[in-house]
Amino acid sequence: xxxxxxxxxxxxxxxxxxxxxxxxxxxxxxxxxxxxxxxxxxxxxxxxxxxxxxxxxxxxxxxxxxxxxxxxxxxxxxxxxxxxxxxxxxxxxxxxxxxxxxxxxxxxxxxxxxxxxxxxxxxxxxxxxxxxxxxxxxxxxxxxxxxxxxxxxxxxxxxxxxxxxxxxxxxxxxxxxxxxxxxxxxxxxxxxxxxxxxxxxxxxxxxxxxxxxxxxxxxxxxxxxxxxxxxxxxxxxxxxxxxxxxxxxxxxxxxxxxxxxxxxxxxxxxxxxxxxxxxxxxxxxxxxxxxxxxxxxxxxxxxxxxxxxxxxxxxxxxxxxxxxxxxxxxxxxxxxxxxxxxxxxxxxxxxxxxxxxxxxxxxxxxxxxxxxxx
Numbered sequence: 001x002x003x004x005x006x007x008x009x010x011x012x013x014x015x016x017x018x019x020x021x022x023x024x025x026x027x028x029x030x031x032x033x034x035x036x037x038x039x040x041x042x043x044x045x046x047x048x049x050x051x052x053x054x055x056x057x058x059x060x061x062x063x064x065x066x067x068x069x070x071x072x073x074x075x076x077x078x079x080x081x082x083x084x085x086x087x088x089x090x091x092x093x094x095x096x097x098x099x100x101x102x103x104x105x106x107x108x109x110x111x112x113x114x115x116x117x118x119x120x121x122x123x124x125x126x127x128x129x130x131x132x133x134x135x136x137x138x139x140x141x142x143x144x145x146x147x148x149x150x151x152x153x154x155x156x157x158x159x160x161x162x163x164x165x166x167x168x169x170x171x172x173x174x175x176x177x178x179x180x181x182x183x184x185x186x187x188x189x190x191x192x193x194x195x196x197x198x199x200x201x202x203x204x205x206x207x208x209x210x211x212x213x214x215x216x217x218x219x220x221x222x223x224x225x226x227x228x229x230x231x232x233x234x235x236x237x238x239x240x241x242x243x244x245x246x247x248x249x250x251x252x253x254x255x256x257x258x259x260x261x262x263x264x265x266x267x268x269x270x271x272x273x274x275x276x277x278x279x280x281x282x283x284x285x286x287x288x289x290x291x292x293x294x295x296x297x298x299x300x301x302x303x304x305x306x307x308x309x310x311x312x313x314x315x316x317x318x319x320x321x322x323x324x325x326x327x328x329x330x331x332x333x334x335x336x337x338x339x340x341x342x343x344x345x346x347x348x349x350x351x352x353x354x355x356x357x358x359x360x361x362x363x364x365x366x367x368x369x370x371x372x373x374x
Contacts, residue, residue, distance in 0.1 A: 018314040026220050037053050050209050050212050055328070058284055065087050067316050068083065070305050075246060075266075076246050080270075081299060082170075082174045083298050084295070084301065086146040086150065090146055091279060091292055092189060094278070094279040097137075100114075101200045112124075114195075153174060158259075179290050196287040206286075222276060238262070245263065306346065308322070318356075319357065
C-alpha cells in the first residue's frame with residue numbers, strides 16, 4: 001500500500017511540469033533566502049533583510065490558502081467566498097497561544113490574563129482559552145477549529161443541495177457574521193484591536209532573525225506539502241469523482257455517488273489547509289484582528305486563483321504571489337488606487353485571459369493547457 005501510494009505520487013510529479021517548477025523554486029528559496037539573511041552581512045548587495053523574509057513568508061501563507069480554494073473551486077466547482085473565515089480562525093488559534101506565552105510580561109503584569117482582559121475587567125480566564133498555553137494543544141486546535149466549522153456548515157449546506165451563487169452568498173454571509181461577532185469585546189478575543197504584542201513562540205524570541213527565518217521555512221515546507229497533497233487528491237480516483245461532480249453533478253448523483261459526502265470531505269480538507277495558512281501568518285505579521293474576516297479578503301483570494309489559473313494548483317500559487325506583490329507595490333506609493341487596479345486586473349483576466357497566467361505560459365510554450373474550463 002505504501003509503495004503504491006509512493007509510486008502514484010512519483011508518477012503525478014513526473015508528468016506535472018508546473019509542479020516540478022514550483023517545488024524546485026521552493027527548494028531554491030528555502031536554501032537561498034535563509035543564507036542571504038543569516039550568513040551574508042548587511043553590507044552585501046545579496047543580503048536579504050528580515051523584513052523581506054517576513055514579507056515573503058506572508059506571501060507563501062497566502063499561496064497555501066490559494067491552493068485550498070483552488071481545490072474546492074477549480075476542481076469541485078464550489079466557489080467559497082468564506083475561506084477568509086477559516087484563515088482568520090487559524091490565525092486566532094495561533095494568536096491565543098502567543099498571548100498565553102506573554103505571561104506576566106504584559107503591560108499589567110498579570111501572569112494568567114492577557115492585557116485586554118485585564119483592561120476589560122475580566123476576573124478569570126474564559127474556559128475556551130484553557131489549554132492554549134501548550135504548543136501541542138494549539139497545533140491540534142489549528143486543525144480542529146476551522147475543520148469543525150467547515151464540517152458543520154458543509155453538512156447542512158451540501159445536504160440541502162445549495163449550489164452555485166447561492167452557496168457563494170451563504171459562505172460570504174458566514175464570514176461577515178463571524179467578523180461582526182469577533183468585533184464584540186464580550187466574545188473574549190480582543191474586540192476591535194484583536195490579539196497582538198506577541199513575544200515568544202515555543203520558548204524562542206519571536207523578534208529574532210533565526211525565528212523569523214524558521215517561520216519562513218515552515219511556510220515554504222507547508223506550501224510544498226499542500227501542493228503535493230492537493231495534487232495527490234486531484235489525480236487519485238477521488239479527484240476524478242469531484243471533477244465529474246463539478247462538470248455534471250446530477251449525472252454523478254444518478255450513477256450512485258454520494259455527492260454531498262465528496263463535497264463535504266474536500267471542503268473540510270480545504271478549510272484545514274486554510275487554517276494552517278492563517279496560523280503561520282499570524283506570528284510573522286504580529287497581529288490578528290477581526291478585519292481578517294472581512295468578505296473582501298475572501299473575494300481577493302478568489303481573484304488570486306482566477307488570475308493565476310484555476311484548476312492547476314500551481315496557477316493559484318502564481319496568482320497569489322503576483323497579485324500580492326502588486327498590492328505591496330501599489331499600496332506603497334498610491335494606496336487609494338489599489339482596489340481599482342485589482343478590479344481592473346480581474347476584469348482583464350476574465351475577459352481576455354480566462355485560463356489565467358498559467359494558460360498564457362503554456363500556450364507560448366506550445367503546450368496544451370491542463371486547466372479546467374471556466
